[in-house]
Amino acid sequence: MVRFVHTADWQLGMSRHFLDTDAQARFTAARMDAVRRIGTLAEAQRCDFVVVCGDVFESNHLSRQIVLRSLEAMAAVPVPVFLLPGNHDPLDASSVFRSEPFRTHRPPNVHVLVGAEPIEVVPGVALVGAPWRSKRPGSDLVAAAVAELPADGTLRVVAGHGAVDVMSPDRTDPARVALGSVEAALADGRVHFVALGDRHSRTDVGGSGRVWYSGTPEPTDFDEVDPGLALVVELDAGSCDVTTHRVGTWHFVEHRTELVDGAAVTQLGRWFESLPDKERTAVRLSLIGTLGLEDHSALLELLDHQAQLLASVQRWAKRSDLVVLPSDDDLGRLDLHGFAARACDELVSMAAAGGEPGAVAADALALLHRLATGRAA
Template structure:
């Protein structure tokens, strides 16, 4: 039984536009920390080696600093690490793996899989890597790599690959999609015994063999990831396979696709929900607000967002469906009269316009309310 650690999609160097500079740095650091965590887990779990199934780097054109930090973190991994070039960091002319920065500082136990020739990791253990040479391959690279392989009887082969399996690919016409059938055939023919996949950021098992897995990204990178922040500890031999997920990630991307917002209670409800989020510094929240608010409540909501966005990793709000309608109560207590009242009436009338003029009028009213408050 061979035990190894299956991971991928580290996406080192990834940036997110909604992060402020400081948060971006935290986010990046977490990904380097994840490497060290994986090293620690590998040691604890007594793994023989680690396979990283593509997209180790977000791009081939990343900063030297990112490469330095990645290699520095990899130094702390106590077992051999096999890095596979994926679609983000293909083994092309600009490959980060061929850069002097990488080559000069690469620790000896870190290996880059540069071709499809089986690599002997240890006695009875081989890795068949399927590296990407370009961003847009025009065929099923796994099928190409496994087709010429002979069945093996005394060796356990781990195929390390990157890309979408045809059974779950969102693009059915993708020529690079990996054929699940062909992969399963290769497994049944003892050409390979485990297909370690990267590209999908959520931990996913595919097919019925129990030998085809996406380990997912060790840190979540987007809202639509179902189960990211994990790695797989794999126990494998020709007869059996056992996988165990281990949590690595610290960041969470939380999206609420509809938050009704009409009353003061709704605002308070949202406030409570936000307050209850754990580890807010590593939480990225996206809210789509739906409803109608008065100027006053809208102002309160804005205040809430200003406050909470200072605490969260990031807060994204979508307010296209949140309508702000000035109400009588917004102006009560200011004692507007005469032409001031008529000004308010005119702007309120304009505010009913669905177009930009309406927005401008609502903004003007909001400003009026703010200034009136200040005047008092």
């Protein structure tokens, strides 16, 4: 029996363009800390080793500083760490694993799976890697790695990276992992667990219970399902026990809401207040509905305020449809009677017509409201 930590997609050195400088620094540090927490997990779960199934680094073109800090975090892991090159960090000519800082400063417990030759990680247990050697492999690397393995009683763990064919819509991708060949190898006893990376959401693939995506230990985007986890696998020839453990600290939250009045804005404010770990939370809003000028001003103030607290607050333009039109109350507050009232009426008509001119007219109305009520910009 063997116990190990299955993880993947650390993507150390990742940047998010919607984060400002401070938030980006926190985000980068959190990914390093996640490595240390995985080490803590491995120790607590008495694991024999940690296997990282691809995309250890965000890119092959990282600064020396990122590489050195990453290695420093890996050195803190108390068990051997096996790194599989993935599509973000393939083992090509520019590979980070072949870079001078990596080669010079690689801790003794850190190993790179550079070939498919099985490595005996503990007596009777072999680790078989299917490393990416380029960003666009021309074949199923996992299938190639397991094809020639014998069913000789050795307990084998396969580390692979990429989309499984049953989950990938791209039938033209030659690098897809064929679930059939993997499950055939499992059935033949040639391999006993297939640890996969690339998919950021934890996923149990197929019906064997021995093919898994661990997901990314720190979330990276809004469309990930159940990220921020690492898997502890307890394995022998007859059983496979997989448990999930949370190691992530960041949250990527999408929120869709309809705004029709001031009360809805207030409700949105309460939702913001309920978010935990604000400095490690990025929010993407889909706002729909129609707001008056006064309520829209309140919304803007709310968003400005929350942008100071949260790691990021974005309005998802593609999924938003918020129309700003002066309400009767707005118009009453403006107290316009002469030509300005007529100008206001014209702008309201333009805004109601929608489209690009309508958006400009809505902004013009907001400006008119601000100028007429004497508010600051």
